[in-house]
Amino acid sequence: MKKLALFAITLAAVLPLVAARPAHAATQETAIAQATGDKQPFALSWADDAQGTTTKTDSAMSQKIAAAFAGAQYLITDQGHLIIGQLSGSNLQPILPPAAILDVSNGKGYYVVHLKAAGIYLDGVVYQSTQDPTQGAAIFDLVLINPQGASESTHVEQGLTWASSQPSPSPAPTPNPFGF
Numbered sequence: 001m002k003k004l005a006l007f008a009i010t011l012a013a014v015l016p017l018v019a020a021r022p023a024h025a026a027t028q029e030t031a032i033a034q035a036t037g038d039k040q041p042f043a044l045s046w047a048d049d050a051q052g053t054t055t056k057t058d059s060a061m062s063q064k065i066a067a068a069f070a071g072a073q074y075l076i077t078d079q080g081h082l083i084i085g086q087l088s089g090s091n092l093q094p095i096l097p098p099a100a101i102l103d104v105s106n107g108k109g110y111y112v113v114h115l116k117a118a119g120i121y122l123d124g125v126v127y128q129s130t131q132d133p134t135q136g137a138a139i140f141d142l143v144l145i146n147p148q149g150a151s152e153s154t155h156v157e158q159g160l161t162w163a164s165s166q167p168s169p170s171p172a173p174t175p176n177p178f179g180f
Helices: 002-019 059-069
Strands: 031-037 042-048 055-057 073-077 081-088 091-094 099-103 110-117 120-128 135-145 151-162
Touching: 031 135, 042 059, 059 151, 081 099, 120 151
Parallel strands: none
Antiparallel strands: 031 073, 031 151, 042 055, 042 151, 073 081, 081 091, 099 110, 110 120, 120 135, 135 151
């Protein structure tokens, strides 16, 4: 139970702080594609002790991760980042630090995503349907590791609705309306 409380504190308190970018690190990035996540993403979490001897599903963490990503905005930037966050008025509050994103389909809407930050790993894909370019999905694994070495691994699947039918860069991208 103590481990669960530590992870709840980690998710609720640390992730928003880790996701905040220091002023000196801020660079102007332009959003070249945007999608909105569905309001009920699938999330399944596993809790592992530091020694790897105890593994169990963690429904409380599954619910917290699903709630954090419900209706999230996915922005692909001209700097090769994926920014996932929640809108608060006209500002985007990042859920995680920016992840690296790589177009592996030459502009056809299939991206591989990777993030490694202090105590956080994220790997997965974001894609746009070739049959209905307004639809797609994000599928990734998020691993949170506490300072004692225990971890929470969460598999997330979320439907996406793309703002436009073409997520590749336009010849003259518009400035990012979220201010980062």
